[in-house]
Amino acid sequence: MSAKNKLLTYFIENVEKSIERNALAKIAGIYEWTRAIRTLRQEGWSIKALPNGYRLESLNKNIIPDKRHKISRKSRYIILFLNDSTCQNCGRKIIDGIKLEVYCRKPLEQGGTNNLSNLWALCEECYKAP
Numbered sequence: 001m002s003a004k005n006k007l008l009t010y011f012i013e014n015v016e017k018s019i020e021r022n023a024l025a026k027i028a029g030i031y032e033w034t035r036a037i038r039t040l041r042q043e044g045w046s047i048k049a050l051p052n053g054y055r056l057e058s059l060n061k062n063i064i065p066d067k068r069h070k071i072s073r074k075s076r077y078i079i080l081f082l083n084d085s086t087c088q089n090c091g092r093k094i095i096d097g098i099k100l101e102v103y104c105r106k107p108l109e110q111g112g113t114n115n116l117s118n119l120w121a122l123c124e125e126c127y128k129a130p
Contacts, residue, residue, distance in 0.1 A: 004039055006027050016058075018054075021054075023053070032128075075102070090123060103120060
């Protein structure tokens with residue numbers, strides 16, 4: 001079972017209950033469990049972030065129009081080139097041994113787009129920071 005499905009099952013079993021981050025990390029069994037939560041939100045699940053964890057608000061999924069488009073290789077290259085292969089949060093570079101990814105500054109679910117003006121380069125560590 002995927003990490004996303006493990007988390008969804010646990011959320012459904014504990015709907016409207018606060019679940020601590022440490023518990024969710026153990027349930028998912030992967031390092032990037034927050035990505036699975038983002039995916040669930042994108043699928044329409046109302047998962048609220050709390051100071052110490054998350055909570056599934058309802059068993060009803062919201063219908064969200066699919067506006068997510070994969071960020072193209074060309075766009076990724078342009079953003080990494082324009083940002084000098086540097087994390088836009090901490091300033092570390094690829095030559096420092098980090099892995100950079102291109103992300104949306106304003107998430108799509110909050111009205112953001114995949115336009116170059118909304119994209120930036122972040123290292124994995126900065127992206128996962130709360």
